[in-house]
Amino acid sequence: MSIGTPMNAALATLFERMLDEMDQSESMEWDATESVLPTAVYHDPAVLAQETEHLFKRMPLCLGHADQLPAPGNMLARDLFGLPLLLVRNREGEINVFLNVCRHRGARLVAGENRVCQHSTLSCPYHAWTYDLNGVLRGIPGAEGFPNLDKATRSLRRLPATVRHGLIWVSLDPAATLDVAGFLGGLDEDLTALDLGSHRFFRQHARRRAINWKLMMDAFQEVYHIKRLHASTIAPFFLDMKAAGEGVGLHTRILVGRETLAQARQLPREAWSLRQHATLTHVIFPNSLIIYHPDSTSHMGMFPVGPEEIEFVHTMFTPHAPRDAKELAHWDRTFEMIDAGVFGAEDLYISEQIQLGIKAGANDDLVLGRFEQHLRRFHGHIKTILEAASAKAERST
Ligand code: FES
Ligand SMILES: [Fe+2]
Structure with a gap:
């Protein structure tokens, strides 16, 4: 089962770029060199207080x-x-x-x-x-x-x-005053093409874990770990580090090539499938992610409870309500595999371990590789917004 998803121009262009990436050993999108990220951003209560004030209380x-x-x-x-x-x-x-x-x-x-x-x-x-x-x-x-x-x-x-x-x-x-279309900018057109409004709620699981909220945003903005951390779950469905992504204002869209991507090359453009040949992720700043699986969609909200605690809310939608017991069992299995297997036992588990490592003081900073460019940009946006807010506060005192 899969959902036919029409692509708008931006998504079709990204799809083409992903096809081009298939033959390259290095992506044109990678940054020139690696960089570091101070670990304080993942545990400092003052950072969370600023994020709450200047991100979460200001944005839809x-x-x-x-x-x-x-x-x-x-x-x-x-x-x-x-x-x-x-x-x-x-x-x-x-x-x-x-x-x-x-x-x-x-x-x-x-x-x-x-x-x-x-x-x-x-x-x-x-x-x-x-x-x-x-x-x-x-x-x-x-x-x-x-x-x-x-x-x-x-x-x-x-x-x-x-x-x-x-x-x-x-x-x-x-x-x-809420202006969601203006806030989403270029992603608004993607979401229109993807027609989530016609989808149905399937399941939700909200849980609290000892993790800074940004570690979970990081976890979905690089493809480096898919073949490694997810070796026993979703890795077989994906190519290794064949992706195309871009910033869209504060947000990001990333397409990751699936094992079936080579077939898309033999097909006319109209037959390219966003959900069969690739997996799209929308990173909606500051704390939402939408992942478009072959026949369902996951939304994740990363809500900080404290500097080292997150409420991770995973909601799955399906293109229609299950029409029979077989469809229900299929989506139940999909939800279980993604929610408990991939997110719970792998992404949340590893992020909890990272948070412990940060607490232990093992690293003053974390290293981002050339291909972790979306994390670099995400943290760059936060830094820019918080620094501008501090500068403004200083000027007014
Ligand atoms: S009726 Fe709500 S507090 Fe009294
Ligand atoms: Fe992951």
Whole structure:
């Protein structure tokens, strides 16, 4: 089974470049020489505080696929950056993101995390103040106790949120105006071509691990490790270090050649398959990744819990809901292999070991090879943004 995915001009050009790479021992894309990256960026609390302020609170963040909340009244609690968030689909079909906090005396409205539940209204467990699905305060038991309260001023606190390409985007800044298309820039056209909006939510697994969030972004931005770390899982499906990638503003697109890539050369352009002959990764700055497998798609959100702790949220979408037991079993196996095998036992495992090594002080810096150019650019963007913010702060003091 595979998904036919039309390529836009940018993806077709990248595909051609990847075909050219097949005969080269070195890629034209590699940097001239290696470089180093200080390990402080992976454990310094001051760095995370700056990243939170200048990246996570300023940029649209992707929280997964809207189809995870298919029906009015579906809601999902998720705590990010110390903020208890509540995603709610209302009766009009829109997704709202609220702070999961009652406006009476501040109790948490929906308990637990990362579980979709269904309610027709939101009722606080403490004194049962009740809100509708748009966060408007509707009911107060013992209302005579609040003779001067203007209910209209006590709606739930709302964060700017929208759905684009089937994905839920939120800003942690209540005053922000969300422009996801502008933020995505060139990637917006890719996502239109890939039509994720028509895909269906399949599974999600959120877990906390002792890893700095950037180590997990690094793990998906180089192909050097695929044949090595993933030798017993996905390595047989891929060519060794045959890839083409590029920065798109702050973001990145990377195509990695699969074992079947040689066949694409014999085929007319219209028959090139983005998902069969290659695997595309979108790196959406700062903390999202989308990987397009042959017949499913993985979104990963890297949410820092602390300097050395991540909440890694993996969501898998499929082109349609499973139509029979065979399809369900197939996607269950795919999810298990990717989520537990490749990500859990390999990428997350090795990153946890790296974090321990960093803590041990074995390396003051880490070495990036010529072909780890996307990591270099990713960390360069963060450095540039944080340095500009520090310079601005200095000028205003
Ligand atoms: S704190 Fe929610 S009703 Fe009192
Ligand atoms: Fe990996």
